Amino acid sequence: MRKMLFRLSCTCAALVLATSAMAMDTIKIGFNIPMTGDIPKVGESSKLSAEMLKEDINSAGGLDVGGKKYMLEFVYEDNEAKAESAVSTALKLIEKDEVLAMIGPNSSKQAVPAGQVADDNQTVMVTPWSTNPDTTFERPWVFRAAFLDPFQGPVAVNFAVKTFSAKTAGVLYDLSNDYSKGLAEIFRDEFEKKMGKDTIVAFESHGTKDQDFSAQLTKIIAEKPDFIFLPDNYNQVALIVKQAHQLGYKKPFMGSDAWGSAELMTLCGDDCKGLYFSTHYAAAGATGATKEFIDRYSKKHGYVPDDVAALTWDATRIVLQAIQNTGGLTGKLRKDRKAIRQAMSEIPSFDGITGGMKFDEQGDPVKCAVVVRISDSGEFEFAESVCPQ
Amino acid sequence: MLATFIQNVINALQWGSFYALIALGYTLVYGVLTLINFAHGDVFMVGAYIAFFVATFLLTALGLPGWVALALTIPLVMILTSVVGVTLERVAYRPLRRKGANRLYVVITALMAGLILEHGNLALLGASRKAFPPLISEHVYTIGGVSFTNLKVAVIFTAILVFIILQFIVTKTKIGMAMRAISYDKFAVPLMGIPIDTVIVFTFILGSGFAGLAGLLFAMSYPVLEPYMGALIGWKAFIAAVVGGIGDIRGAFLGGFLLGAVEIMVVAFFPSTFRDLIAFSVLLAILTFKPTGLFGIAKTTKI
Numbered sequence: 001m002r003k004m005l006f007r008l009s010c011t012c013a014a015l016v017l018a019t020s021a022m023a024m025d026t027i028k029i030g031f032n033i034p035m036t037g038d039i040p041k042v043g044e045s046s047k048l049s050a051e052m053l054k055e056d057i058n059s060a061g062g063l064d065v066g067g068k069k070y071m072l073e074f075v076y077e078d079n080e081a082k083a084e085s086a087v088s089t090a091l092k093l094i095e096k097d098e099v100l101a102m103i104g105p106n107s108s109k110q111a112v113p114a115g116q117v118a119d120d121n122q123t124v125m126v127t128p129w130s131t132n133p134d135t136t137f138e139r140p141w142v143f144r145a146a147f148l149d150p151f152q153g154p155v156a157v158n159f160a161v162k163t164f165s166a167k168t169a170g171v172l173y174d175l176s177n178d179y180s181k182g183l184a185e186i187f188r189d190e191f192e193k194k195m196g197k198d199t200i201v202a203f204e205s206h207g208t209k210d211q212d213f214s215a216q217l218t219k220i221i222a223e224k225p226d227f228i229f230l231p232d233n234y235n236q237v238a239l240i241v242k243q244a245h246q247l248g249y250k251k252p253f254m255g256s257d258a259w260g261s262a263e264l265m266t267l268c269g270d271d272c273k274g275l276y277f278s279t280h281y282a283a284a285g286a287t288g289a290t291k292e293f294i295d296r297y298s299k300k301h302g303y304v305p306d307d308v309a310a311l312t313w314d315a316t317r318i319v320l321q322a323i324q325n326t327g328g329l330t331g332k333l334r335k336d337r338k339a340i341r342q343a344m345s346e347i348p349s350f351d352g353i354t355g356g357m358k359f360d361e362q363g364d365p366v367k368c369a370v371v372v373r374i375s376d377s378g379e380f381e382f383a384e385s386v387c388p389q
Numbered sequence: 390m391l392a393t394f395i396q397n398v399i400n401a402l403q404w405g406s407f408y409a410l411i412a413l414g415y416t417l418v419y420g421v422l423t424l425i426n427f428a429h430g431d432v433f434m435v436g437a438y439i440a441f442f443v444a445t446f447l448l449t450a451l452g453l454p455g456w457v458a459l460a461l462t463i464p465l466v467m468i469l470t471s472v473v474g475v476t477l478e479r480v481a482y483r484p485l486r487r488k489g490a491n492r493l494y495v496v497i498t499a500l501m502a503g504l505i506l507e508h509g510n511l512a513l514l515g516a517s518r519k520a521f522p523p524l525i526s527e528h529v530y531t532i533g534g535v536s537f538t539n540l541k542v543a544v545i546f547t548a549i550l551v552f553i554i555l556q557f558i559v560t561k562t563k564i565g566m567a568m569r570a571i572s573y574d575k576f577a578v579p580l581m582g583i584p585i586d587t588v589i590v591f592t593f594i595l596g597s598g599f600a601g602l603a604g605l606l607f608a609m610s611y612p613v614l615e616p617y618m619g620a621l622i623g624w625k626a627f628i629a630a631v632v633g634g635i636g637d638i639r640g641a642f643l644g645g646f647l648l649g650a651v652e653i654m655v656v657a658f659f660p661s662t663f664r665d666l667i668a669f670s671v672l673l674a675i676l677t678f679k680p681t682g683l684f685g686i687a688k689t690t691k692i
Contacts, residue, residue, distance in 0.1 A: 035516065036511060036516035037516065038615075040515070040516035040517045040518075041517055044517070175661075175662055204656075204660075204661045205660075205661045205662050206661065207664075207665070209617075209621045211607075211611045211613075211618070211622070212400075212404045212611070214397075214400035214403070214404065214653065215397060215400055215401075215652070215653040215654075215656035215657050215661070216656055216661050218393060218396045218397055218400060218657065219393075219656065219657060219661075222392075222393045222396075235518055235613055235615075238520075238612075238613050239611055239613055242612070245529070246527065246529055246536065246538050246541070247396070247529075247536045248529055248531045248536035263517065263518065266520050267518060267520045267612075267613050269520070
């Protein structure tokens with residue numbers, strides 16, 4: 001009898017061990033992305049890109065960590081492009097889904113508050129697209145794959161001054177969006193530093209849900225700036241550029257990386273052709289691994305991947321690289337998360353499809369920016385590349 | 390400076406036209422049923438989407454030229470949108486009215502109906518935006534530094550025309566008289582042999598038909614459509630109707646233009662950061678001095 005019991009408990013223990021070993025064979029990564037709300041195309045790009053990467057690795061037998069193969073499991077959660085939903089989504093991924101690491105949110109509006117949650121709960125978060133410095137500032141658990149606005153701002157200033165031979169500029173930004181507001185202020189300070197005081201002749205704002213911008217544009221146009229800087233999301237860009245043209249404005253616009261969605265041209269049409277914006281990569285004329293990614297993505301989904309897709313690809317690959325660098329997972333969530341954070345901070349340099357990058361002590365990559373021109377056929381053409389000194 | 394001011398007047402007239410067109414729908418239903426139809430902003434959104442599908446179908450499937458498509462789109466959109474409005478009344482409001490439910494429940498039902506329209510759209514068509522096809526080519530005219538387009542002028546004139554039509558229907562026709570009678574006494578009117586349900590359905594046809602027209606014009610002026618586009622503008626148009634004096638057609642019309650003018654002029658003369666703060670403080674001040682709105686009459690019996 002005693003022997004029987006002993007045997008039974010042995011089998012039970014073995015079973016438990018076996019199931020836990022089975023469960024350990026997957027690596028769970030959470031995606032906190034906007035699939036509905038203001039910028040649904042951004043979420044879609046992220047998801048499609050991540051799915052492509054997952055298929056690649058899973059079909060090759062999984063990810064090799066310390067001599068053991070793990071299958072990938074990606075959990076996609078919608079943050080509705082809202083700051084408050086991004087926070088609850090991050091908490092859900094950390095606590096309920098028990099992910100090892102998180103990708104996203106994409107926009108700084110959501111990434112800044114969600115970064116706090118990730119940092120407080122000691123889970124690695126890598127935002128692909130957020131460029132606001134506050135996202136990673138003094139948050140050791142938060143990283144990013146994109147360059148920063150203090151770098152992007154001067155790129156836009158220098159390019160516009162050179163290309164448009166501009167002496168004055170007007171700015172229109174989204175007041176309730178951390179990204180837009182932060183970048184607009186950086187741009188203003190940098191432009192005035194370079195061109196002199198009061199060269200920003202108009203500095204106007206609008207709300208996220210606004211559809212009519214005629215009053216702000218009338219005010220800006222009346223000051224006759226040489227160009228208008230517009231650090232706005234692509235959906236608003238389409239409306240703003242159109243309305244400016246209806247008010248008789250014929251001079252150029254300069255945009256920022258939030259323009260670079262695959263949906264910009266469907267919404268904006270002819271009005272946006274010939275305009276410039278700074279971004280993370282130029283799809284037209286890419287080479288090597290970048291071209292391979294673009295070709296595969298275009299073939300599969302029928303449109304050229306935007307910068308969010310490429311950055312999500314890079315961000316996810318960085319995390320997977322860090323997981324591999326841990327040299328083996330223990331199966332204990334807190335311990336593994338800690339190991340991944342350690343490995344993330346120790347990645348010396350990473351060769352991504354949006355360019356090579358090195359992480360500094362804040363978890364920010366040092367990488368180049370490109371300025372693209374929207375061609376007459378609606379493609380984003382390479383115009384200039386600017387690297388940090 | 391003068392040119393900028395006139396430019397802003399045109400901007401305000403165009404933007405106010407949309408508030409006015411939507412506010413007219415709120416006020417019509419309120420005038421007859423004393424019901425705040427909170428789904429009205431979303432009926433406007435549905436109107437814009439119907440306009441999108443009708444216009445795309447006429448332009449691409451039938452290959453009609455732009456102006457023919459527009460001429461066909463206007464009546465089609467108005468009819469289809471009023472079908473939506475009447476369905477809403479049949480399915481959501483009439484059963485409650487039959488059971489004699491308190492008005493509070495009907496208002497909550499309206500709010501829910503609006504949310505159902507929004508999220509039904511989201512589920513059906515997805516979150517990605519629709520770009521409205523250009524029906525007419527827009528020309529920018531610039532006279533003495535003031536720019537306007539043929540579309541802007543058309544929008545302003547349409548709003549004025551709709552106001553005149555509605556004012557005529559309500560004050561000069563028999564069915565208008567019946568509408569006013571119902572608003573006056575819901576219980577005595579059926580006893581006089583007036584078919585109350587027919588009049589209510591007619592009210593919804595008018596209100597949602599013009600919401601559909603507003604949706605079409607809005608989609609032409611701001612050609613990016615999304616499921617939540619009607620929510621905020623609907624709320625603001627409701628405020629416009631209240632400031633004008635809800636239940637009064639002149640009130641809704643003027644209230645709409647007033648709100649449009651306040652929003653635009655605040656941006657024109659103050660930092661745009663304070664737009665909504667200043668705009669709604671002004672409206673609050675108006676309501677403090679005239680709590681029933683500009684054209685409203687205090688009714689003590691109806692709460």
